[in-house]
Amino acid sequence: MARERITSQQVAKRAGVSQSAVSRVFSGASASKETARKVREAAEALGYRPNVLARSLITGRSRIIGLVVAYLENQFYPDALERLSNALQSRGYHILIFTASGRGEGVDRVIQDLLDYQVDGIVTASVGVSDELTRRCEAAGIPVVLFNRGQDDPRLAEVTSDNVGGAHKIAEFLAAGRHRRIAHISGWQGSSTGRDRAQGFRDGLAAAGLDLTREIDGLYQRDTAAAAALEMCRQDRPDAIFVGNDHMAFGVMDALRYDLGLKIPEGISIVGYDDVPMAAWPAYKLTTLRQPSGRMVEATVEALMKHIEDPAAPVEKTKIPGPLILRGSARIPEGWT
Amino acid sequence: MARERITSQQVAKRAGVSQSAVSRVFSGASASKETARKVREAAEALGYRPNVLARSLITGRSRIIGLVVAYLENQFYPDALERLSNALQSRGYHILIFTASGRGEGVDRVIQDLLDYQVDGIVTASVGVSDELTRRCEAAGIPVVLFNRGQDDPRLAEVTSDNVGGAHKIAEFLAAGRHRRIAHISGWQGSSTGRDRAQGFRDGLAAAGLDLTREIDGLYQRDTAAAAALEMCRQDRPDAIFVGNDHMAFGVMDALRYDLGLKIPEGISIVGYDDVPMAAWPAYKLTTLRQPSGRMVEATVEALMKHIEDPAAPVEKTKIPGPLILRGSARIPEGWT
DNA sequence: CTGAAAGCGCTTACAG
DNA sequence: CTGAAAGCGCTTACAG
Numbered sequence: 019m020a021r022e023r024i025t026s027q028q029v030a031k032r033a034g035v036s037q038s039a040v041s042r043v044f045s046g047a048s049a050s051k052e053t054a055r056k057v058r059e060a061a062e063a064l065g066y067r068p069n070v071l072a073r074s075l076i077t078g079r080s081r082i083i084g085l086v087v088a089y090l091e092n093q094f095y096p097d098a099l100e101r102l103s104n105a106l107q108s109r110g111y112h113i114l115i116f117t118a119s120g121r122g123e124g125v126d127r128v129i130q131d132l133l134d135y136q137v138d139g140i141v142t143a144s145v146g147v148s149d150e151l152t153r154r155c156e157a158a159g160i161p162v163v164l165f166n167r168g169q170d171d172p173r174l175a176e177v178t179s180d181n182v183g184g185a186h187k188i189a190e191f192l193a194a195g196r197h198r199r200i201a202h203i204s205g206w207q208g209s210s211t212g213r214d215r216a217q218g219f220r221d222g223l224a225a226a227g228l229d230l231t232r233e234i235d236g237l238y239q240r241d242t243a244a245a246a247a248l249e250m251c252r253q254d255r256p257d258a259i260f261v262g263n264d265h266m267a268f269g270v271m272d273a274l275r276y277d278l279g280l281k282i283p284e285g286i287s288i289v290g291y292d293d294v295p296m297a298a299w300p301a302y303k304l305t306t307l308r309q310p311s312g313r314m315v316e317a318t319v320e321a322l323m324k325h326i327e328d329p330a331a332p333v334e335k336t337k338i339p340g341p342l343i344l345r346g347s348a349r350i351p352e353g354w355t
Numbered sequence: 356m357a358r359e360r361i362t363s364q365q366v367a368k369r370a371g372v373s374q375s376a377v378s379r380v381f382s383g384a385s386a387s388k389e390t391a392r393k394v395r396e397a398a399e400a401l402g403y404r405p406n407v408l409a410r411s412l413i414t415g416r417s418r419i420i421g422l423v424v425a426y427l428e429n430q431f432y433p434d435a436l437e438r439l440s441n442a443l444q445s446r447g448y449h450i451l452i453f454t455a456s457g458r459g460e461g462v463d464r465v466i467q468d469l470l471d472y473q474v475d476g477i478v479t480a481s482v483g484v485s486d487e488l489t490r491r492c493e494a495a496g497i498p499v500v501l502f503n504r505g506q507d508d509p510r511l512a513e514v515t516s517d518n519v520g521g522a523h524k525i526a527e528f529l530a531a532g533r534h535r536r537i538a539h540i541s542g543w544q545g546s547s548t549g550r551d552r553a554q555g556f557r558d559g560l561a562a563a564g565l566d567l568t569r570e571i572d573g574l575y576q577r578d579t580a581a582a583a584a585l586e587m588c589r590q591d592r593p594d595a596i597f598v599g600n601d602h603m604a605f606g607v608m609d610a611l612r613y614d615l616g617l618k619i620p621e622g623i624s625i626v627g628y629d630d631v632p633m634a635a636w637p638a639y640k641l642t643t644l645r646q647p648s649g650r651m652v653e654a655t656v657e658a659l660m661k662h663i664e665d666p667a668a669p670v671e672k673t674k675i676p677g678p679l680i681l682r683g684s685a686r687i688p689e690g691w692t
Numbered sequence: 693c694t695g696a697a698a699g700c701g702c703t704t705a706c707a708g
Numbered sequence: 709c710t711g712a713a714a715g716c717g718c719t720t721a722c723a724g
Binding site: 023065067068069070071072074075080082085090091093095096097099100103104107112113114115116117128130131133134135136154157158268269271272273275276277295299300301302 | 402407409412432436440468471472495605632638
Binding site for chain 4: 372373374375376379385386387390409411412413414415
């Protein structure tokens with residue numbers, strides 16, 4: 019076990035220059051061609067690479083972004099995680115990952131840990147941040163952006179899709195398809211996305227002169243949503259259900275088909291939210307509102323970079339609209355193609 | 356923007372003790388009750404938390420584990436990632452994540468980056484490591500464990516399921532079910548798991564006196580596997596296909612059902628590998644060999660901790676067997692329940 | 693352009 | 709138990 023961690027000191031000696039010189043060529047500061055050559059040669063020979071942690075200590079930048087994530091069983095998140103990691107990697111940043119239970123409590127401790135690592139920024143995927151933690155991040159000058167989650171705090175940047183508008187669109191679609199008994203299995207009503215989608219949906223229905231027949235909170239859990247669907251069908255079965263996200267919608271479709279023997283969309287129309295890759299699979303062909311995760315990740319990275327460069331930059335709440343993707347799980351109104 | 360990063364120096368002043376004293380109480384070294392109280396009080400008042408990076412510089416431990424991951428679209432990996440993160444978090448470690456393309460090249464650059472962050476250990480999920488990088492990690496005294504991937508190098512720890520044995524079991528099962536035209540859509544033959552499963556399957560078939568009718572490399576890609584299944588059915592359709600992992604198996608089942616109108620298992624039996632959560636969904640009910648990801652993660656963490664504590668500890672190759680989970684996608688032989 | 697020196701925020705022998 | 713001091717591996721003014 020050699021534990022031979024090479025330092026700039028050793029490279030300097032071998033190259034016959036000062037340690038400062040070595041540092042300069044690796045940090046991109048000015049150095050003569052000749053010095054640079056000698057240093058690179060020595061570094062190469064010794065297998066030297068600068069210690070990022072030591073650099074961070076002095077520059078005050080760790081090039082680490084903390085990511086708080088939950089709900090990994092919902093394909094939307096691994097997908098977003100991969101995009102985020104790639105986007106950040108290409109800019110020289112990396113993700114330190116923290117898994118949270120999602121339902122509150124754990125989150126704070128986890129962000130506390132994050133702060134100890136001197137991260138340059140924090141993004142939380144679909145989880146909120148307490149007031150106290152927000153204050154600490156602000157005090158430490160660490161930007162935090164909420165991804166796919168809104169929170170009414172001017173210190174917190176956020177990137178979401180247009181949940182109200184998207185759900186509204188779904189309501190229009192269902193109304194145009196002449197559905198009359200329309201139900202909603204909502205996303206967790208403790209989250210902004212769950213509430214906004216429910217709100218937009220009700221508004222859209224009202225605008226079409228329809229009532230919401232029934233609404234149950236699916237808590238963003240597959241099993242809870244499936245049970246809710248079954249419950250809804252015990253009497254006066256709805257002819258359409260808008261499910262708060264695709265992850266739950268798959269569970270709902272499975273329950274309807276395999277427990278109740280219903281045909282989709284003949285017996286009942288189902289619409290989801292997210293458009294995760296699985297929604298396109300032949301087994302589901304789920305009609306759903308696409309959350310443009312690529313653009314959402316882009317916006318997240320932009321916000322992060324902007325605030326890392328200029329801590330005083332204005333905090334923005336970005337809302338990105340997404341299209342309704344028509345597939346086979348819901349009756350398509352004439353003319354909607 | 357306050358950027359008020361509180362240091363131990365400031366806490367010391369407020370508490371009326373030396374900076375060393377502050378350090379001692381936070382690093383768990385000896386300190387009198389009285390000193391500890393004063394320090395904690397001052398720290399609390401100022402919102403002080405030790406800078407982990409500065410600590411790392413001197414202790415030589417970052418408490419960061421580098422994770423190289425790919426194939427996040429295969430539910431097995433987000434699931435394992437979550438388990439790994441939780442297990443590590445509970446021991447005071449965190450994951451710095453690096454996404455690799457999976458198919459080789461990118462991996463090396465990524466691990467190089469990892470080394471710069473002075474990680475205490477590296478785990479690669481289903482990706483291999485070049486000889487040069489292995490040498491560097493060894494030189495730097497950084498343990499690396501391959502998760503769900505084997506590689507014939509004594510310096511690399513690995514944790515896999517018993518792929519040969521598992522696939523062998525599947526062959527027995529299919530043979531006992533009186534299947535006669537048995538095909539295999541393998542995992543990527545450039546990976547140890549892909550090769551081991553194919554090998555075990557052939558061996559098992561041979562032991563039962565059967566031949567492998569056909570074998571196509573599915574590359575661990577859904578679309579490739581689906582196309583392979585269609586191709587296999589153009590003539591002399593197999594009566595059973597063992598697909599190299601669940602992720603591909605879902606694509607195969609979809610293609611068989613929706614493109615060819617086949618019934619599963621009546622028309623053809625399908626067996627997968629992994630037992631990801633989705634395999635239990637009613638839409639698939641996939642018979643599959645379970646990779647015990649919980650135990651695999653445990654073994655991975657154990658190996659990591661062992662080598663971090665004692666770099667000279669022997670490098671182990673752990674193989675964990677998993678059970679065949681009988682569901683509805685393949686004809687079940689009498690007596691197998 | 694280059695080297696000597698200070699310093700980032702800690703931990704850890706070393707005396708007392 | 710406690711404080712002064714050295715040092716982890718770098719970056720960055722500061723002179724020359």
